[in-house]
Amino acid sequence: MARLITYMNPPTPPSVKSIKTEVVNSTKGAPMPVIKNSDETPPVVNAPPQTISTDMNNSLNSFKNSNVYDLNAMRVQMYRNHMVYVAPVEFSGGFWRYIHYQKVPGYFMTNATDKNADPKFISKPMRYTPSAYFNSDADRRISAHSLGYTMVGKTAQLEVDNQGTPYYVRTLAKPISYFNRNYDYTHYKVAVLNTVTGKVNVYSPNNVPKFVDIAVSPDWVSKEVSMFGKYRHGFWNATQIGGHSDVMQPTNAGTEGGDTLTPYAYKGRIYYFTGMTSINTHQSSILGYSFVDARTNTLHYYREHGNVMTPERAISYAQQDINPPKLQGNPAIAVPRRWSTNLGSIHVGSGQQLLHEVCLPISRR
Numbered sequence: 001m002a003r004l005i006t007y008m009n010p011p012t013p014p015s016v017k018s019i020k021t022e023v024v025n026s027t028k029g030a031p032m033p034v035i036k037n038s039d040e041t042p043p044v045v046n047a048p049p050q051t052i053s054t055d056m057n058n059s060l061n062s063f064k065n066s067n068v069y070d071l072n073a074m075r076v077q078m079y080r081n082h083m084v085y086v087a088p089v090e091f092s093g094g095f096w097r098y099i100h101y102q103k104v105p106g107y108f109m110t111n112a113t114d115k116n117a118d119p120k121f122i123s124k125p126m127r128y129t130p131s132a133y134f135n136s137d138a139d140r141r142i143s144a145h146s147l148g149y150t151m152v153g154k155t156a157q158l159e160v161d162n163q164g165t166p167y168y169v170r171t172l173a174k175p176i177s178y179f180n181r182n183y184d185y186t187h188y189k190v191a192v193l194n195t196v197t198g199k200v201n202v203y204s205p206n207n208v209p210k211f212v213d214i215a216v217s218p219d220w221v222s223k224e225v226s227m228f229g230k231y232r233h234g235f236w237n238a239t240q241i242g243g244h245s246d247v248m249q250p251t252n253a254g255t256e257g258g259d260t261l262t263p264y265a266y267k268g269r270i271y272y273f274t275g276m277t278s279i280n281t282h283q284s285s286i287l288g289y290s291f292v293d294a295r296t297n298t299l300h301y302y303r304e305h306g307n308v309m310t311p312e313r314a315i316s317y318a319q320q321d322i323n324p325p326k327l328q329g330n331p332a333i334a335v336p337r338r339w340s341t342n343l344g345s346i347h348v349g350s351g352q353q354l355l356h357e358v359c360l361p362i363s364r365r
Contacts, residue, residue: 015182043265047115062121090131126195161211222257250274
């Protein structure tokens with residue numbers, strides 16, 4: 001019923017207008033990492049989540065009774081100025097295992113930019129988790145503090161502070177109205193649950209604790225970027241009647257948010273990046289880039305005026321061992337390495353890079 005109501009109320013103002021947006025007519029000034037030499041590791045995820053998850057599962061024997069636990073969804077975040085993946089251990093096997101053990105033993109952490117990094121188990125017993133029952137269920141406790149809001153995503157995600165204390169974080173979205181369930185992208189909240197004490201605090205966007213890097217979930221950001229690309233000139237413009245003027249869509253070459261977003265680190269913050277391309281499936285050029293600050297939810301859009309291909313086309317070139325056109329004569333990097341297969345080298349500008357996924361123009365100084 002909720003989906004039907006939302007369908008009958010297209011995401012026109014005020015939902016689209018609530019997106020905090022900065023539009024720039026060039027790529028200059030974009031929040032891109034600066035790579036000073038070819039040996040420097042780019043601050044982007046450098047291994048597919050499936051590979052990281054497999055490595056962590058292979059390390060489950062790091063603690064006692066590991067056979068009764070499983071891994072929950074991973075989250076990228078900053079930890080002591082490094083970008084890491086964090087994945088909590090959760091109960092596996094249902095109610096009776098929870099009754100017997102009551103707590104999970106901790107979480108795994110690994111370097112997100114080094115594909116050869118080994119996962120490290122952090123012993124931090126947690127009582128309040130999404131796999132717990134009754135009043136120890138993390139999502140239930142957060143739900144009790146979210147009156148008037150909708151919890152975004154399938155479940156709360158784990159983040160840790162610089163002391164290693166684990167918290168469950170979840171974005172709370174406010175629908176436009178009862179009859180329009182599209183999100184208000186300005187008036188949202190962020191719930192933070194202490195996994196040890198069970199205390200829940202709900203924060204406005206400006207008051208989120210400093211250790212929370214992902215105040216808005218990838219699911220939220222993916223929908224936000226899609227709506228910006230499709231409806232920023234109005235609902236009717238996005239239809240055949242309106243002519244589809246300047247209508248875009250995100251590329252499908254990321255690791256999060258339905259495979260549309262790539263997380264990377266810039267000045268101590270996590271940003272979600274995606275290229276924007278035409279809704280015309282016959283076109284394969286990049287129209288611009290969307291960068292979303294995962295903490296402030298500000299969407300930065302930078303228009304691309306050069307000859308830049310979509311990641312899907314770049315991957316096609318790599319598989320065929322074809323050298324693509326230069327990207328404005330500038331080097332580029334590939335983010336992230338979602339495919340573990342060897343695709344071969346592609347000459348990009350003046351440098352040679354192994355393109356596995358997204359062409360992200362980057363400054364070299």
